Amino acid sequence: MSSDCIIRNYRPDDFEILVQLKNESISLAADGRYLSPQAVRDILERPNYIPEQDLFIAEISGTVVGYLDITNEARIGRAVLECLVLPEHRQQGIARRLYYQAVPRMKALGAQVAHVNMCEDNTLARLVLEKMGFTSVRRFNEFSVNLDIISESKMSTIFPIRPLQAGEETTLAKLQNLTYAGSWGYNPNTAEDIGYAISTAGNAPEGVCLALDKDRPAGYFWMRIEHDEQGKRRGRVSMLGVDPDYRGRGIGRELLLAGLSYLKSKKLSVAQLTVDSENLVAESLYRSIGFKKIDSSLWYEKLLD
Numbered sequence: 001m002s003s004d005c006i007i008r009n010y011r012p013d014d015f016e017i018l019v020q021l022k023n024e025s026i027s028l029a030a031d032g033r034y035l036s037p038q039a040v041r042d043i044l045e046r047p048n049y050i051p052e053q054d055l056f057i058a059e060i061s062g063t064v065v066g067y068l069d070i071t072n073e074a075r076i077g078r079a080v081l082e083c084l085v086l087p088e089h090r091q092q093g094i095a096r097r098l099y100y101q102a103v104p105r106m107k108a109l110g111a112q113v114a115h116v117n118m119c120e121d122n123t124l125a126r127l128v129l130e131k132m133g134f135t136s137v138r139r140f141n142e143f144s145v146n147l148d149i150i151s152e153s154k155m156s157t158i159f160p161i162r163p164l165q166a167g168e169e170t171t172l173a174k175l176q177n178l179t180y181a182g183s184w185g186y187n188p189n190t191a192e193d194i195g196y197a198i199s200t201a202g203n204a205p206e207g208v209c210l211a212l213d214k215d216r217p218a219g220y221f222w223m224r225i226e227h228d229e230q231g232k233r234r235g236r237v238s239m240l241g242v243d244p245d246y247r248g249r250g251i252g253r254e255l256l257l258a259g260l261s262y263l264k265s266k267k268l269s270v271a272q273l274t275v276d277s278e279n280l281v282a283e284s285l286y287r288s289i290g291f292k293k294i295d296s297s298l299w300y301e302k303l304l305d
């Protein structure tokens with residue numbers, strides 16, 4: 001146990017080191033990508049989040065050596081954790097100390113369980129989690145497609161598809177919450193969450209489109225642009241949802257193809273997405289279009305007793 005290590009709350013002057021640590025952390029994830037300083041700022045400024053209370057820093061002799069970040073998803077009773085300890089400071093109990101220091105805050109936020117997502121290949125981190133009493137509860141798969149195989153946009157044949165317009169955040173929040181209701185780990189969004197997410201790096205109103213049955217939204221896609229670890233731009237299918245009343249009619253396929261064609265029009269060559277391994281309908285849709293599985297991650301859970 002590292003006795004000279006202190007655990008404290010985040011301070012704004014930690015920002016630069018936090019960008020480095022978050023990138024180190026995300027490079028170990030199944031959807032490994034690069035987070036620009038602006039992308040980290042977007043994370044720190046998101047609604048319902050106070051970095052000075054929800055982000056914990058491990059420090060030894062004035063040097064930051066690790067962090068633990070809580071995403072509050074109290075609407076479904078969980079706190080999602082992201083934790084990293086620099087390699088030369090591992091196996092000294094720092095992750096454990098970060099976790100136990102964060103537990104009162106998780107409880108104060110209304111969480112009953114803590115969840116952590118871990119790349120399936122990261123055997124060492126998985127062992128640490130298991131020793132701390134976390135158990136694996138769900139597998140998520142990472143899929144990728146080469147956009148060369150996607151044809152340029154053609155007219156939608158079922159319902160017209162058009163970009164989300166200013167002022168439609170509540171409409172999208174309702175549609176998203178309806179289409180994802182019951183999806184494992186889905187925390188319902190508010191119009192404020194949606195409006196904020198669209199304004200963050202890599203997102204744009206034209207990357208979010210509704211399929212409309214006259215005035216009624218039947219489904220939507222949400223595409224964004226991110227950077228891989230080499231800094232190369234790539235697309236991400238962030239969300240794809242069809243109102244349960246409209247499923248099985250080809251709308252999901254049409255929306256996905258329109259979204260991928262949008263990404264292709266932005267001169268991207270690859271698109272990725274993450275999907276619950278138990279979501280067989282979505283997986284079958286993605287495979288039928290040419291997506292291939294490239295990685296997988298596990299969700300770990302621990303009850304906060």
Ligand SMILES: CC(C)(COP(=O)(O)OP(=O)(O)OC[C@H]1O[C@@H](n2cnc3c(N)ncnc32)[C@H](O)[C@@H]1OP(=O)(O)O)[C@@H](O)C(=O)NCCC(=O)NCCS
Nearest residue numbers: 179240241242247248249250251252253275281282284285
């Ligand atoms: C996934 C989802 C968007 C599909 O929408 P949809 O409009 O019903 O899909 P489509 O009618 O276009 O079907 C497209 C393909 O999906 C698969 N599919 C659709 N319904 C299916 C079912 N009941 N069982 C198995 N596969 C099914 C098939 O591969 C189908 O192609 P096919 O008709 O040529 O066999 C929709 O189920 C949904 O909104 N689910 C909840 C949100 C979600 O899970 N989103 C994806 C998260 S990554």
